[in-house]
Amino acid sequence: MADTDVTVAGGGIGGLALGIALRRAGIPVTVVERTAALRDAGAGLVLYPNALHALAEIDTSLAAAVRAAGHVPAAEEVRPIVDTGGAVVATDRVGELAARFGAPQVSLLRTALQSLLLRYAADAGVRLRRGIGVTGCADLGDEVAVALSDGGSTTATALIGADGLHSVVRRHLLGTEPPRYCGYTTLRGRSPAPPEFPHGFIVTADGLGLFAAPVGPGQLYWTAKVAAPAGVWPAKDPKEALADLLGLLAGWHPALVDVVRRTDPDAPAVVTDINDREPVADWSRGRVSLLGDAAHPMSPGAGQGAGMALEDAAVLGGMLARTEDVPEALRRYAGQRAPRTALVVNQSRHRDHVVRGERGEFSTHDQELTDLFGWRAEFGLPAE
Ligand SMILES: Cc1cc2nc3c(=O)[nH]c(=O)nc-3n(C[C@H](O)[C@H](O)[C@H](O)COP(=O)(O)OP(=O)(O)OC[C@H]3O[C@@H](n4cnc5c(N)ncnc54)[C@H](O)[C@@H]3O)c2cc1C
Numbered sequence: 001m002a003d004t005d006v007t008v009a010g011g012g013i014g015g016l017a018l019g020i021a022l023r024r025a026g027i028p029v030t031v032v033e034r035t036a037a038l039r040d041a042g043a044g045l046v047l048y049p050n051a052l053h054a055l056a057e058i059d060t061s062l063a064a065a066v067r068a069a070g071h072v073p074a075a076e077e078v079r080p081i082v083d084t085g086g087a088v089v090a091t092d093r094v095g096e097l098a099a100r101f102g103a104p105q106v107s108l109l110r111t112a113l114q115s116l117l118l119r120y121a122a123d124a125g126v127r128l129r130r131g132i133g134v135t136g137c138a139d140l141g142d143e144v145a146v147a148l149s150d151g152g153s154t155t156a157t158a159l160i161g162a163d164g165l166h167s168v169v170r171r172h173l174l175g176t177e178p179p180r181y182c183g184y185t186t187l188r189g190r191s192p193a194p195p196e197f198p199h200g201f202i203v204t205a206d207g208l209g210l211f212a213a214p215v216g217p218g219q220l221y222w223t224a225k226v227a228a229p230a231g232v233w234p235a236k237d238p239k240e241a242l243a244d245l246l247g248l249l250a251g252w253h254p255a256l257v258d259v260v261r262r263t264d265p266d267a268p269a270v271v272t273d274i275n276d277r278e279p280v281a282d283w284s285r286g287r288v289s290l291l292g293d294a295a296h297p298m299s300p301g302a303g304q305g306a307g308m309a310l311e312d313a314a315v316l317g318g319m320l321a322r323t324e325d326v327p328e329a330l331r332r333y334a335g336q337r338a339p340r341t342a343l344v345v346n347q348s349r350h351r352d353h354v355v356r357g358e359r360g361e362f363s364t365h366d367q368e369l370t371d372l373f374g375w376r377a378e379f380g381l382p383a384e
Contacts, residue, residue, distance in 0.1 A: 173290065194255040211225075
């Protein structure tokens with residue numbers, strides 16, 4: 001007899017969303033999260049309409065709460081694409097997305113999203129074990145044995161690895177191949193919005209990009225992308241990294257530079273080298289599967305990593321709710337999700353060309369990608 005029906009390794013965006021989806025279907029679930037406390041990792045993020053549809057599929061009130069916690073663009077709002085001198089060269093019509101795709105783009109602080117997911121998970125009855133990592137697993141046929149970092153173990157009817165880029169569960173399923181470095185690092189922070197760019201901006205120069213979006217009244221989060229060898233920037237102290245970035249921005253329009261210069265000292269810059277992996281066609285084996293970055297890590301080129309994790313959670317939650325046959329549900333889930341997520345991994349890579357210093361058009365509305373924004377969970381559900 002299993003201790004719980006489903007164990008989820010990792011209480012990040014994807015793991016908590018899956019926990020909520022499973023509880024909504026009445027399935028007992030334990031989320032095992034390695035870190036002891038919520039970290040302010042990475043300032044903000046943008047959720048596109050497909051991510052909002054996935055959240056609504058999981059829990060409509062959660063989707064509404066996410067909108068309320070972030071910035072929802074007005075219908076006429078645009079995000080300017082500017083050159084380094086601050087001149088507007090194009091616009092990203094972010095406000096139009098809601099009418100076109102039935103849900104808006106929402107930009108918000110990661111901590112706001114994580115706090116909401118934690119609260120909804122607790123209210124839904126998700127059992128959360130913090131400060132404990134999953135260290136291994138064995139599929140015993142009728143249940144999975146899960147080894148834990150405190151020396152204990154548990155059994156479950158399914159183990160879902162939502163344990164991120166360096167997933168332990170993935171290693172068990174797919175081997176030890178390391179992720180692929182995408183050729184650039186990112187720095188992230190939040191700061192007051194300058195009057196010139198109240199709704200943020202996008203700047204792409206060869207080998208350097210800067211993006212900013214609102215996360216609340218008068219507040220922006222920003223992400224800088226810097227082409228560099230792996231490991232160089234993460235080795236720096238955050239203050240040193242920020243100073244070096246400001247050095248690279250010398251000569252840029254003062255309002256753009258100010259967004260980085262005025263970074264909230266209580267939430268110092270986060271530095272992350274960007275990695276992805278070659279898409280795989282299947283990531284389920286028996287009673288063990290993967291979700292989010294553990295399954296299909298992607299560069300932030302398309303801003304879709306969390307969106308794909310939320311879609312995974314909506315689809316997998318729906319599949320496990322509809323069948324007693326867990327291995328079959330996991331097999332169909334991966335089969336449904338692999339082609340879509342592979343497309344987004346490759347689209348994200350394609351969009352990295354500007355940061356890599358290669359020539360090419362920059363478009364925020366690639367048709368192939370925007371086609372994904374209208375996603376609805378029923379596309380991912382098995383035929384009855
Ligand atoms: C610079 C940057 C900008 C981004 N911008 C966007 C954006 O705008 N929009 C968007 O949709 N996405 C964006 N992303 C991608 C997004 O952050 C990720 O795709 C998303 O966080 C993946 O969620 P996840 O739950 O799969 O993994 P994670 O968020 O990595 O969570 C994994 C969790 O598992 C835990 N864990 C790890 N190992 C273990 C273990 N062995 N046992 C138990 N727990 C474990 C970790 O502590 C963590 O809490 C961005 C990423 C970067 C780097």
